[in-house]
Amino acid sequence: MKNLLTIAGSDCSGGAGIQADLKTFAAHGAFGMSVIVSVVAENTSRVISIQDIPPRIVADQIDAVFEDIAVDGVKIGMLSGAEQMKTVAERLRFYRPGGVVLDPVMVAKGGRALMHPDALETLKAEMLPQAFLLTPNIPEAEAITGLEIRAVGDMEKAAAVLRNMGPRYVLVKGGHLEGDAVDILFDGEEIRAFRTERIPTKNTHGTGCTLSSAIAANLANGMEVSEAVGAAKEYVTTAIRHALQIGKGHGPTNHFYNLYKNGGLLQ
Template sequence: MKKVLTIAGSDCSGGAGVQADLKTFAANGVYGMSVIVSVVAENTCRVIDIQDITPDMIKKQMDAVFEDIIPDAVKIGMLSGKECMEAVAEKLEKYKPVNVVIDPVMIAKGGHALMKEDSLEFFIKRLIPLAGILTPNIPEAEAITGIEITTVEDMKKAALRIYEMGADSVLLKGGHLDGDALDILFDGKEFYIYSTKRIQTKNTHGTGCTLSSAIASNLALGLSFPAAVEKAKAFVTMAIEHSLEIGKGHGPTNHLYGVYKNGLDYWRLL
């Protein structure tokens, strides 16, 4: 069985972060492992508080995984500050895992900052060059590049700029623009465009975590970057389409809908 590691924050409400990642791994037929970098007290409405795990403990968690179970892919989500970023970067350089998917989580669905403002430049210089694929949404890409993004051409320009910062490939998610849900992948050679009809729902808590984890799962299973993204987009679209009316705010997606409806082999059909 293929194995995938998530390095991210914990969402006690279960819709995002490590909890969403592990559900996504299970739904896509891979074995999931986790390194917790922050404990986030949040729900569908708000983030109450964040407590970071010490850098030493982050590194020890990574050692524990890599010395025993070598991941076939690694997904990295929320990294709140320079200290945890450096801890993760140090161990990535030591163990040199394949298929590193980095989701630059900056702001929670409710608007709370999850990456400290003074850490962005450090993230750009230290983490982006370690990414096999970086998966920013439009506000994150604007923060990283300084480019205002209002069109597809702006998305392409920003993806190219991030690629030039050192990422092997870039998936820029266009969900914040009007119209269909359009994402653009740049792999250093060409652009790939993925478009699906926008689903009208407020229940989109954890969609970025889910997409990046699905990409990591597909890469672990041996798919190419374009195919991994295509299959992951189909998965997250399904999860949004059947999202859950749980909580008073932005409810979670339904990661396991396909398993519930079609059995454990459904993911092979995506």
């Protein structure tokens, strides 16, 4: 069993953040650990408040994990402020874990900003060079690159710009475009598109967290990058197709659908 660490915010409603990450790790047969950088009071409809964890406590959580447990993969999600980013980057440089998957979370599904605007330059300078794989959605890719993305060709251009900022691989997610859900993976030489049918549902809370965590788990389990991305996209598509009718807004995906089905728990 692989040991995976998520460094992200906490979603008390359970659909996104470290809760989604830990569920995804478990669904992939991995042991999940977490470093909480922010406590987010949110549900399927809105974000009520955010409390950032002091950088010293963030660093202590990272140290507590790495000094005792072998870490086979790291997923990084919500980092709300520059100080949290600098702290995480410094500890990553110290411990040098492999296969870091960075999901640059900026806005909640309900529209609330989850990253301070003045932290964008710190994200680019401190965090992007730490990423083995970067997984921005279209608004995040636009914010980081300054480009306008309206088509798959624009996604390819953005992926090239993003890769020059430090990540080894870039996966630009196309869920905000119309038509099929197309994601673009770029390794500096080859562009590969991953296409699935768009599922008509509002229940997509935590899909970005889930996808990036699934990729991290697949990498830790020995898959090559393109295989890891393809399998993760298939996993999250199934989780969306069988999303849970929970809450009044954007419900969560079904992280354990395949496990429950294969275990005979679903009729």
